[in-house]
Each structure stands twice: as C-alpha cells, then as structure tokens.
Amino acid sequence: MQPGYFVLPLLLALPLLGAIFVMCTPKEEHALHRGIGLFFTTLTFAVSLLTLSYFNKTVAGYQEVLDVPWIPGLGAHFKVGIDGISLWLVLLTTFLMPITMLAAHKAIDRHVREFTAAMLILEVGMIGAFISLDVFLFYVMWEVMLIPMYLLIGIWGGQRRLYASIKFVLYTMVGSLLMLVAILYLYTQYGSVTGEYTTDLEKLTSLVLPHNAQVWCFVAFALAFAIKVPLFPLHTWLPDAHVEAPTAGSVILAGVMLKFGIFGFLRFAIPLFPYGAQVCAPYIGVLAVIGIIYGALVAFAQDDVKKLVAYSSVSHLGFCVLGVFAMNSAGISGSIFAMLSHGLTTGGLFLGIGMLYERRHTRRLAEYGGIWKQMPVFSALFLIITMGSAGLPGLSGFIGEFLSLFGTFNAEQSSLPMPRLLGALAATGVILGAVYLLYMFQKVFFGKLDKTKNGNLPDMSDRELVVFLPLVLGIFILGVAPRPLLRSMEPSVDAFVNQYHNKLVEPDGPAHLQGHAAPTAAADAVNAPRADAGNGVERDLGKIAAQAREVERTLDAANRAPAAARVAGGAQ
C-alpha cells in the first residue's frame, strides 16, 4: 500500500455519501440541501488537499495508488492513483465544486435536493475519471458524469434545454461508444498476447499493437476526446449546452469536463497508441489551430455573452490540444497549465455572467452597457478574470498559452507539420482573444448606463464576493508563481514524453509487450530470455516460449515469404 492510498477513495466516497444523505432529507428543506451540498463539497476539497501532502513531486509514476480487484471475471480492478498530470486537475475539480455550489444558491430554486445530489454525483464521476487507473473503471466514471450533467441541463436549463441536453448526451455517447470498442479490442489483444485478461491501464499501456490497429484505436479514442474538448468541427454541442445549462452546469462543464478531452489524450490515447498519435497528430494539430482562430472569430460574432464565452472555450482549448501534440514537456506542461487556468478564468466568466443574469435575466450584450458605474466591485473583479482569460502576463492565462505555444514552436520531436508556422498561426489567437474579450467587456461594462433596468442593479453581495475572490486570487497566484505547479508536473510529463518516444520506436508487427518485439525478440525468447526485457523479467520461461510460438505462428500466417527467407538465411 502506498502512503496516502486512502485519500483518493475518500474523495469518491465523500460526495457519494453526500448525495445519498441529501436524498434522505425532506424535499422542501432547501436551505438544508444547500448546506449539505456546500458542506460535502468543501469537505471534499479539504480532503483533496491531503493528496498534495502525500504527493512526492520528484517521482514520475502513479502515487497514492489503491488497487482492489473488482470484477474478477472481467479482470477489472478498482485501481485509482494520481500523478503530476492528474493531481492538479483533481484539485481544480474539488476547488471549483464548493464555489459552484455557493454560486447556485440563488439561481437554483426548485428541486434543490435533486440538484445537490446531481452535482455531488457529478463530482464523483469527474474525480473518478481523473484518478482511474483501470480503463473499465474510467469508462464507468466517464459515463457516470454524463448523466448528472444531462439532468442539470435538462431540468434546470433554459428555454431549449431539452434540445441542448439531448445533443450533449448523444454527441458524447457516439464518441464514447467507439472508445469502448477500442477498449474491448485492446483488452482482447492483451489477453491473447499474455494470457491475462485485465483492464489495468498500466498493463495495457505496455502492449504494443500493430501499427494499423494503433491508428484505428487511436482514432476511436481521439473521436471521444475530441468531442469532449471540443475540437473543431465537433464543437457545436458546446455553445448549445452552455447557453441552456444553469450557471453551475456551465462552470463545471467548461471548468472541468472539457478537460477530460485533453486528459484523455494524455492518459489514454497517446500512451496506449503512440504510433496512432504520431499519424494523427498533423490532422489534430491543424484542427486545433483552426479551432483557435475559428473559435475566436465566431466568439466575436456573438451577441449572447454566454455563447461568446462558450466559443472562447473552443479557442482556448485549441491551445491545450496543440500543446499536447507538441510532445515536449513545455507544450504538455503548458497545456495542463492552460487547462487549470481555463478552469479558473472561464469558470469565473460563467459565474460572473450568472450573477448578471440573476439580476437582469438576459444575456444579450445589447441589453447591457455602463454596468461598471452601477457595479464597480463586480466590474473590477470581472476585468481581472477577463484579462486572465486574455492571457495577460502576470495572470494565469499567459503561462499556459505561452508555454503551449512555446512548446509548439520547439516541437521538432513531434509529427506536427511545420511546427513554427502552426505556432505562429496559433499565436494569432493572442490577438483575437483580446479582440472578442474586450469587445464583450466594453459592451457590458463601458458606455452609458442608458437602460433603465440597469439603473438599480445592486453590486456584489458578500456571498458573491466569496464566490469570486478565490478565483481571482487563484488567477493571480498561478500567474505570478506558476513554478511549483510546473515542477510537480515535470517528472510525470517527462516520463510521458519518454514513454511516447520509447514506445514509438517499437517495430510494427503483431501485438506484443513493449520491449518484447517480434520477430527477433520472439526468436531470442525461445532460446533464452532477454536479460534486458524490461517488463516481464520474472516471467517463467515456458510462458515466454509459448508466447513466442504463438507470435511466430501468427507471423507465419500473415507473411510467408519473409519467414521462408528467414529460414533460408538461418540455414546458411
């Protein structure tokens, strides 16, 4: 048992417990429900800080791992753990939850009990998906978080909530089903190579599939994740979902759920199928750049504030995707950092829009103007968040954007085509970001206070201040002192990059374990186990021989002529 193994299951248990608990309370006790929601999410956040204290920032592998057999017939384990990549994303989730719960106090006034339960279940799903080290568990968690979000949009949403929620679910489902097919294929391949049927991610990662299978599997995974990101042109569910979702849903959707796309690439798609990633990277990279520019341009064309911010996510997440496929630590660290920053800034923007909506019940830019005069404190804080989103140096957005662009610029190791040109095109997002964000800011906060309805809007309440301040502080802290975060990601990110390159050099051929490449390795294995066989040192001889024969047979069936040649060569 690793130190701190109990923390992660606790992070899943607490919100689950809260959800069960809140459902046992009387239906009309709204204050109680809100209190329970706030209490459990805050408690979860506090407990999640424990992960930090147990986390060793100099180690690359998974930490605080708990591995319990779950479904023996399937080989599925309840295996959870974190590394430098998921650590901060988990913290982002637990950090945003209490803020969101508090922000929803006024906006959600019906079915509060169910709302609280849905949010708590959502938290379980999100944390679970971040910490799963078992593809089956991951898939379950991935689907678990889908349902509460569907309910959030569908029950507490706006005018076209049904359309938006169904679109959201169907879109995500299409992607995840293809991913499931790829998971099953991987599962059977691993089983047929090793004889052990398991869904353990670390074990599956050591399997090297034939190149064409890698491409297909990668595409299946990538589709699921690209929809989630969302990558152009799979993004149209997002504006609808955001516009119709209640503020809490938007915050969580943009703040956390979109990150699963990037996280999925980092945790699953690329490590499992590096060759597929290499083949697809040019397309994904180009789509990411298109998304950055396109998202920004379309955001500029909006007259609905929420839609504008929704499209800005398409643009911002493009930087993250690009950074990941730069395949160097600057790009990937930058991408992760940009995700954290985006969680704070875009979460903040949605919260702010929610506060305005609660006052004016409209999101149309034309209905606002001159709000600064009426709500100076709110406006100033909103400006800081806007600037954080626009990537002003010294605030959080800059670091992520800068590093992912920097990584792209120096992505000679990746298969991105013309990385410097891509980087330069992506960097136009820096200009465009300022264009649409400041346009929005001016339309809402500057100008004459000439709409009578805006004339008596109250400035922020204390509750709203409590909602905003942690975000603003976070934006400042991440912008001024990003190094502790970057350092704690570094070992995991470096290991990720190394693993990608190591696995990439594995030869094409039938599925085999990493470091046990056929055909020469198989031939060697028959005679004597390789001394340097990294993954299966302790494996018994007979098993290796059996496996080698299996490999040999498959190979023969697949390609006779080289086999004959080899025999002939061996005879000489």
Added chain:
Amino acid sequence: MTDTSLQFAGIPLVAWVAALPLLGAFINLLFGRAMSRSMVHVVAVASVAAAFGVAAYLVFGPLLTQFRAHEGEGGVEISRTLWTWIEVGPADSVFKVDLAFRLDTLSGVMVLIITGVGTLIHLYSTGYMSEEPRYAAYFGYLNLFTGAMLILVLGANLPVMFIGWEGVGLCSFLLIGFWFENESYATAGRKAFVVNRIGDFAFLLGMFLLWWVTKSLDFNDIREVAQQGSSQLTSDPHFMGFDRWATIICVLLFIGACGKSAQVPLYVWLPDAMAGPTPVSALIHAATMVTAGVYMVCRLSFLFSLSTTAMLIVATVGTITALAAAFMAFAQTDLKKVLAYSTVSQLGFMFVAAGTGNWVAAIFHLGTHAFFKAGLFLGAGSVMHGMNGSGDITRMGGLRKHMKTTRATFLIYCLAIAGIFPFAGFFSKDEILGGAWAAHLEGWGAYGKVLFVALSLAALGTAFYMWRLYFLVFSGEERSEDAKHAHESPWTMTVPLVVLAALTAVAGFLAFPHLHSLDSKYLHLLSGWLEPAVDGATEAHNADGTTYLLLAIALGIGALGIGIAYSLYGRGPSAKVAGWTAEGEPLHEAYEASKNKLWVDEIYEVIFLKPFRFLARFLFEFVDRFVIDTILVGGWAFLVGLFSRLMRWVQNGQVQRYIVGMVVGAAAIFFFVSRGHSPTFSYKEVPAGVELRAEPGEGLAGVGATYQWDLDGDGQPDRKPGAKPDATDAAAFVSDPVLTVKAGDLAASGVTLWIKPPGGKKAVSVTRAIQFDSPERAAAEGGK
C-alpha cells in the same frame, strides 16, 4: 548565489523600485473608495516619489561606483532575482525564466525618467483631476502603470519585460477609457489594446525564435551569443545563419515595438488615445510607455546590429512615420491631437537613431522628448483646464495674457521641440540628424544621406506645426468667451511645468555634439554612461566641419519653421492659409489629406475591420450554424429520424400493413435472387486436366439454361465429335454445364462460353483466359 546587499526588508532594492508604485496601486484600488481624497493622492504621489528616491540612490550610489571602477565591456549592473518564474523541461533542455530585475546604465536612465517625470505628473494630477469622482481609481491605475513600466525597463529578460510590456498596455486601455461612459473613449481604449496586441503577437514570436536560436531569453545571455554569433557563423553549425535569423527575430521584435511606440502602420491607436485624461497623455502617451519600443530596440542593440537589413527597416519605418505624422499634424485643430501626432513623429526620429546604430542619440532624444513633450501635454492640460476643458485651438488665442506661467514654459518646450539652441531638443535632434548623415552601415551606400534629408523635412514640419499651435493658442486676440475668462492653474499644476521646463533647458548639455576639438568626457556624459549597456560598434561620427555645418542647418531649419508659422499664424488663424486651402485651390487636396489624417482609419476600416467583421459573421452564420450544425450534425439526426419514422409507419400494428410488407419483401427477395449475377464460368485444376464449370448465376437463372463452349479458340461453338457439320440443333454442340478437358487441349487465347437463358432470351458470351497455378501445367501449356 544570492546577493544580500542592497536589500530592504528582504527584498532587493531594485525590486522595490517597481514594487513601491505597485503597492500604491494595490492600496488605492483596494481601499481607495474608503479613503479620503488627500489620503489617496498622498499614497499615490509618495509611492512614486519613493520609487524615484530609491532609483536615484541606486543609480547615483552603487551603480555610479561600479561605473567609475569599470573598464571595457559590460558588467555595470545590479542584478537581482526574486524567484524563478517559469521552469519546464527536463534538466538537459530546461526552459527557465527568472523573475529577475537588472539595473544597468541604460535601464538606470529610463528608471529615472519614469519615476521622475512620473512623480511630477502624479503631482500635477492632484490638481487636474481634483473634480474627478473616481479619484482613487485614477491614481490606482496611474500607479499601476508606473509599476508596470518599471518592470518593463528593469526586467532582466524578455518574458519579464513582457509582463511590463502588456501591463502598461492594460493600464493604457483603462486610462484611455477612464471616462468610459463616452462610448468612443471606451472604443479608443480597446483600439489601443488590440493594436498593441498585434505588436505583442510579433513580439511573442520573436521571443520564441530567439530562444530557439540562443536557448536563453536573458539579455546578457543573448548579448553573449550575439557577440559570438557573428564570429561563429561559419564554424559552428548551430549558429548557421544566425544573421539570417537575427533579421527575422529583429523584424518581429520591431513589429512589437511599432505597436507600443506607435509607428507606421500600427500608430493609429495613439491619436485616439488622447481620449484619456491629459496627465495620462503626458505620462503614458508621450513620456514613457510609447518609448518602450525604442528602449527595447536599444536594449537589444547587439542583436539589431547583427542585421543591417533589420536596421534598414527600423530606420525606414522611423523616417516614414516621422514624415507622415508631421504632415498629419499640420491641419489638426485639437490641441492634444497636434501633440499626439507630434509624439508619433518624434518617436519616428528615435527609431531612425536606433536604425542608424546611433543608440545613444535614441535614448538621448527619448529623455529630452520625455521632458518637453510631457511638459507640452501638461501645458495643454493647463490650457484646457483654464478653458473649461475645451481643446479646440480655433477657439483659443491671446492666452498669454491670462496664463503667464503656462505660456512661458510652453514657449520653452516649443523652442526645444523646434530644435533651437540651447534647449534640449536642439542637441538630441542634431545627434539623430548627424548620426543619419554619418551612417555607413554595410550595404547602405548613401542611404544615410537620404534619411538625413527626409528627417530635415520632418524637422521643418515639426517646427512649423508646433509654432502654429503656439501662436494659435497664446498669440493674437481671444476668439471665444472661454479664452477671455481663462485662468492660470493651481500650483500643483504649474510646479511640474516649471520643473520640466528647467529640465528641458539644461538636459541638452548631457551630450554635446561629437566634436573632436571638444574631446572631453564631461561633454559626452550620456554616451560614456550608456557605453557599457549598448552596442557601440556601429556608432559613427562626422568630421568637425561637417558637424558644424549640420548644426547650422538644423538651427536654420528650426528657425525657418518658426518663421513660416509666424508669418502665417502670428496673429491668429491665417486668412492666407484659408485662401490657399479653399475648395479648388492648389493646396486644398493636401490640406484635406492632412486634416483627415490621410484617411488611414477609413482605409483600415475598409480593408481590415469590415472584412474581419464579415468573416466572423460568415463563419458563425454560415459555417457554424448552417454547414456544421444544420447540415452535418443535424443531417445525421435527420437521417436517423427519417429511418425511425419509416419504421414507425411500418410497425403500426395493422396486420394488413405487415402482410403488404411480407409480400413486398418476398417479391424483393425473389427479384434479387432471380436477377442472378453476371454469368460466367470457373475452372480448376484436377488430376485429369482442367475442370470447367458454367456458372449462369444464382437462383432461377441457372434453371433451364443451355450452354455452348469454344475450347479451341476459333470463335465458334465447338461441335461434339461426330456431329453432322451442318447440324444446328443443341445436341450437335458441346453443351455440358461441367466438363473436364486436358490442359493441352485448351486454346491460348482463352475459352468462350455462351449461356442461353430459358425463355428465348439472348445468349450471353463469356471469354476467359485460362491460367495455371502449378508450374508443370504452365509448362505444358507453354509447350503447346
């Protein structure tokens, strides 16, 4: 290695210089609403004044000591690192940026100008903005700006400089749009930020490329690589084409400088920026922020001097800007607009200095310009304050009677900017002109002389439009009620005017013209002082005789400009000019062009903004809504929906419909099966030879069909052995569906089969070549 000297409260003094104004901003922005007005401005002024004190101590104390002890290249600096800001990558290829500050002789000059002029302008603001309801916000922003500007100049590497670089952009945005209730002011602020961002985009790319080439963004490291770069060009493959990269990097960084320092084509934001309060125009849009680009180019002098191409671009853009902006200033009637175009033009002068490798002159003019242009703006503010806020010079005139101090100081500034001895502008402008004349960069030829002529023209224009302004404001008779009742401003506003005028009067002596006969280091204080920080390799000097001649020319040009202005505007608006520029007169077009600022804003509107807005709308309405969402996404949904509707219609529980379905289905199956596939025959090797098998198709097609074979390749159906030669009935031909023949009996041209379906339909013929898998058969076949 942390140097613990020169610290206060555990924080290095260098950092305090920038931290003090930031602290002031923090206090005023957070608690200012609860503080009294006097408290607000005490905090604001004191924080900047304290920063000035600390900076002065550092520059005239430790830095000067180092400077005195120093011999040769580099090394005069106080560098302190606060903490590591960004660090990514494995140990062997780490990308590390320290939050580090460096005070050297160059940044020392800048820091003194910023905090010094800044203090005066803060003081001035307490008078000018005394009626402002958002008093604390104003001072908070102003302090924030000062802090950001100090980070910009003190940053020891490009990313830290970039913090300040964008920080001042933010403050500029906030202060231009300070009176945001006026929509056009808010738009001006946004325009400033966005245009600056265009420059920042290039700055960012330049930074990335620079790291890619040098693997560091620290100025000292870049300098080291740059100085090796020129010698290692051929030996070290890593530096292959460093000069080429230097050009691209320098041009990218210079585009950044164009944004910040308002050069063509990115200058358009600066005239609009006059929407901000006048002290802001003085501090940000004249004295400090807009000079950041010049500072950056000088900071990277060693890099720019690697590329004559980049230098050429810098000098050319500077010249074009100087000329164009001077031209646009001619016909402006707004006091601040004239000054704005003047600033753009003067910044062009500074870039010419930088582009001719005359770094010291660039910084020199930056400094003197900071004094007299800040003074001009503050003077303008004072005039507008006295005129109830109006800046329309056609409504002024005769103000010399009402505003004595303002007028006297304004006179000094106007003399200085026109380049009249002994005021600062005379010296600094002459340094630039002389440097341009002497410039002999590789491959330039006589280009320096061209620059000189163009700049002289711009200088003539400068003297003219500034004195036109002066005469229209202060001379002649009052042309409005406001002018008649104008009053002098309070002491908080006039004291800064006097101090700046004094500085304008004496600052020129910091750098005397380079005369060999006057070779004393006390006459070239500035160039000696800046020598450790900037690259001096390309600095060139003229012979003494030439220098005297150029001085005389410069002075003559200044006097000429003033003379023209006097003859036309000496007594108020000129009837002559009005006559020349009336409709149909020769100067009408030129006047209109100047008045409408060469229609640049209108042109940009048509070629950039409108297409941009259209593209955004098009992408959203057509591509996003229609193509992607309606056709692609909605299309799938529609197909699925269509299918489900069909299925619903079919499966509605009526037995009749099911029977119809069954009948239709059965018919379909029947049709499909009976249609058969294209008839053919197959063959396979058997021990006895080759077995040919007719395949008429599946289903009914094969029932009752008749066959005829042509095995010998004569094109006619083979007859059965022994059949009558003229018999045509079916029995006479080989008609078995399956037959086995010896391989040798088959024709090389292939076998043909005629299939005649039942019911009198036409026969179909199929011809196939027979190929053998086994070599023996092939040999047998080949042997035939």
